[in-house]
Amino acid sequence: NLTTRLSRVLDSIRGQGRLTEDQVNAAARELRMALLEADVALPVVKEFIDKVKVRALGAEILQSLTPGQQFLKVVQQELTETLGGNAEPLNLRQQPPAIILMAGLQGSGKTTSTGKLALWLKEREKKNVVVVSADVYRPAAIEQLRIVAGNVGVEWFPSEVGQQPVAIAQAALAHAKKQYADVLIVDTAGRTTVDEAMMKEIAELHAALNPVETLFVVDSMTGQDAAKTAKAFGDALPLTGVILTKVDGDSRGGAALSVRQVTGRPIKFLGVGEKSDRLEIFHPDRIANRIIGQGDVLGLIEETARKVDHEKAQKLAEKLKKNKGFDLADFREQMLQMQNMGSMQSILEKLPGGAQMQEQIKSVDAEKQIRRTVAIINSMTPQERRFPDLIKASRKRRIAAGAGVEVQQVNQLLRQYETTKDMMKKFAGGGMAKMMRSLAG
Ligand code: GDP
Ligand code: MG
Numbered sequence: 390n391l392t393t394r395l396s397r398v399l400d401s402i403r404g405q406g407r408l409t410e411d412q413v414n415a416a417a418r419e420l421r422m423a424l425l426e427a428d429v430a431l432p433v434v435k436e437f438i439d440k441v442k443v444r445a446l447g448a449e450i451l452q453s454l455t456p457g458q459q460f461l462k463v464v465q466q467e468l469t470e471t472l473g474g475n476a477e478p479l480n481l482r483q484q485p486p487a488i489i490l491m492a493g494l495q496g497s498g499k500t501t502s503t504g505k506l507a508l509w510l511k512e513r514e515k516k517n518v519v520v521v522s523a524d525v526y527r528p529a530a531i532e533q534l535r536i537v538a539g540n541v542g543v544e545w546f547p548s549e550v551g552q553q554p555v556a557i558a559q560a561a562l563a564h565a566k567k568q569y570a571d572v573l574i575v576d577t578a579g580r581t582t583v584d585e586a587m588m589k590e591i592a593e594l595h596a597a598l599n600p601v602e603t604l605f606v607v608d609s610m611t612g613q614d615a616a617k618t619a620k621a622f623g624d625a626l627p628l629t630g631v632i633l634t635k636v637d638g639d640s641r642g643g644a645a646l647s648v649r650q651v652t653g654r655p656i657k658f659l660g661v662g663e664k665s666d667r668l669e670i671f672h673p674d675r676i677a678n679r680i681i682g683q684g685d686v687l688g689l690i691e692e693t694a695r696k697v698d699h700e701k702a703q704k705l706a707e708k709l710k711k712n713k714g715f716d717l718a719d720f721r722e723q724m725l726q727m728q729n730m731g732s733m734q735s736i737l738e739k740l741p742g743g744a745q746m747q748e749q750i751k752s753v754d755a756e757k758q759i760r761r762t763v764a765i766i767n768s769m770t771p772q773e774r775r776f777p778d779l780i781k782a783s784r785k786r787r788i789a790a791g792a793g794v795e796v797q798q799v800n801q802l803l804r805q806y807e808t809t810k811d812m813m814k815k816f817a818g819g820g821m822a823k824m825m826r827s828l829a830g
Contacts, residue, residue, distance in 0.1 A: 408445055408446065408460060410446065413445045414442075416445075416460050417438050417441065417442055420438060420441065420464065421438050424437065424438075427642055427643035427646075428612030428613055429643035430613050430616035433616065433647045433650045436650065437471060437646070437650075440467050441463055441467050444463045444467055445463045465677055465678065468646070468676075469673045469674045469677040471646060471649065471650060472645060472646065472649050472656070472671075472673035472676055473655045473671075474673055475673065476670050476671060476673070477655035477656075477657055477671075479510075479657060480601055480629065481510075481571070481601065482601070485569070485570065486519070486562070486565040486572055486573040487572050487573070487601045488572075488573050488574075488599070488600035488602075489506065489572060489573070489574045489575065489601070489602040489604060490575050490591075490598060490600040490602070491503055491574065491575065491604055491606055492591050492606065492622055492626060493579050493606035493607055493618075493622070494580065494581065494582070494608075494618055495581050496579070497606045497634060498606050498608060498632070498635065498660050499577065500522070500524075500530060500533050500576050501634070502604075502634060502658070502668070503534060503574050503576040504534070504537035504538065504540065504665045505658075505660065505665050505667065505668040506574060506632075506658070507537075507541050507572075507574055508541040508665045508666060509668055510571075510572050511542065514571075516571040516572050517568070518543040518544070518570065518573075519543065519544045519545075519561065519568065519570045519573050519574070520534060520537075520538050520546070520573075520574045521534075521545070521557060521558065521575055521576065522534040522535075522548050522557075522576045523548065523554035523558055523575055523576065525549070525550050525551060525552055525553075525554055525557070525578065526550070527550075530578070531548055531549070535547075537665065540665060541665050544568070544570070546561040546564055548561075554578070554593070554594055555593055555594060555597045558594055558597060558598055559598075561575065575598065575600070578590070583617075583618060583621040583622075588621070588625040591626060592626060595627075601629075602629045602630060603626055603629050603630075604628070604631065605619060605630070605631045606632045607619060607644065607648055609633050609636050609638075609639040609645065610638055610639045612639075612643055612644055615644040615647055616644075616647035616648065616650075619631070619647070619648045620651050620652075623654070628652055628654045629654065630655050630657040631649070631654055631656040632656075632657065632658045632659075633656050633658070633659050633660065633671070634659075634660030636660060636661050637660075637662050637667070642676065645671075655671075656671040657670070715810045716775050716776075717769065717773070717774040717775075717777050717806060718775065720762075720766065720806045720810075721762070721766040721774070723809075724762050724766075725759075725763060761792070762802055762805075764792040764794070765788060765789075765794060765798065765802050766802070768787075768789075768792040773788075777806065780799075785799045785800070
């Protein structure tokens with residue numbers, strides 16, 4: 390994967406001083422392989438590598454960095470820029486109802502994403518949302534949207550097989566206006582491959598509705614094909630943004646780069662699971678870090694904040710940012726929140742080094758381990774939690790007995806806490822330079 394490749398790049402150019410042309414060329418070759426392995430489309434790879442080379446050679450050299458670190462920093466910056474620089478929010482600045490048109494191939498995740506967006510707009514933006522399906526070829530698709538809308542608690546405007554998509558959309562719009570709805574999301578039919586009839590139909594819908602957002606929904610697992618599909622849709626429609634779906638199943642990250650480059654349109658959201666709440670704002674810098682294998686600590690904290698106890702998680706995030714002491718009580722809090730979140734998978738993906746940890750943990754019952762960790766910390770005094778250094782042999786025995794575990798397991802927990810604390814410091818407190826240094830170090 391990209392991370393492994395990049396660490397190889399770094400090893401090949403470890404040394405002192407500024408980057409030489411030879412070093413940059415050698416590193417660029419590895420980077421090229423890594424990007425191709427990550428399923429980034431070839432023309433996109435070429436352009437990206439060229440930019441990295443220019444930037445790496447012209448880079449202002451920070452004395453504190455080794456050549457490897459410098460190169461990595463350049464890759465990180467270029468990735469972030471290529472992915473769009475800053476997060477781009479949905480544009481709803483239109484006389485309501487603001488219309489969102491969903492476009493994409495069959496199975497890309499349009500209907501699922503329609504539900505996710507509806508829930509997002511309802512909960513985060515307090516919008517009154519209506520959804521409608523213009524997928525008149527598959528009765529099951531209309532029914533699917535009805536169910537999704539019911540689950541997330543937004544209004545579903547009925548439609549039927551055999552109706553004209555444009556007629557459906559216009560009726561839905563008239564209804565949404567009458568209801569003073571803020572947003573109308575129009576789900577559409579997609580074929581399994583790009584064809585003219587589909588493009589004509591969606592272009593007609595677009596012309597009839599004049600949506601403020603036309604979102605191209607694309608399956609990240611389709612890799613190279615994602616770029617081709619993106620081009621076809623981008624040529625047929627004035628896209629305003631992209632939703633990249635099934636990112637939970639794709640660890641390669643190549644589609645994000647290709648789709649952004651090919652459409653020139655911002656990726657606005659990521660679909661990270663089948664359920665309606667598995668939608669994330671696309672943050673280019675974070676995804677760049679995820680692609681290089683940094684983990685996404687801030688993303689993790691944000692997700693925790695949303696899902697669990699908002700205030701507590703906020704405090705924890707602030708504490709981490711300020712690099713203040715992260716004690717065992719915080720560690721316990723973190724464990725409890727992980728437990729609440731249910732999906733260990735999504736957490737581990739985001740932690741630095743999470744991929745490896747995921748492997749290790751597969752064999753263990755993660756829930757059980759969390760419960761045990763919490764039980765051990767519960768057996769400590771508040772002072773011990775605040776100052777873990779106090780915990781020497783006799784205290785360990787007492788804590789172990791209190792929690793019904795072996796002393797060895799108390800030791801294990803303390804080590805785990807230290808590791809987490811180190812990671813938190815590195816990745817949440819120290820800013821980019823420190824992060825890069827620790828990465829390449
Ligand atoms: P459509 O044909 O474009 O409307 O696609 P659907 O919304 O019906 O989605 C096709 C399949 O992909 C369904 O089984 C969804 O549950 C699944 N799916 C959609 N988005 C995601 C995602 O972000 N992650 C995962 N794991 N599955 C997804
Ligand atoms: Mg559908």
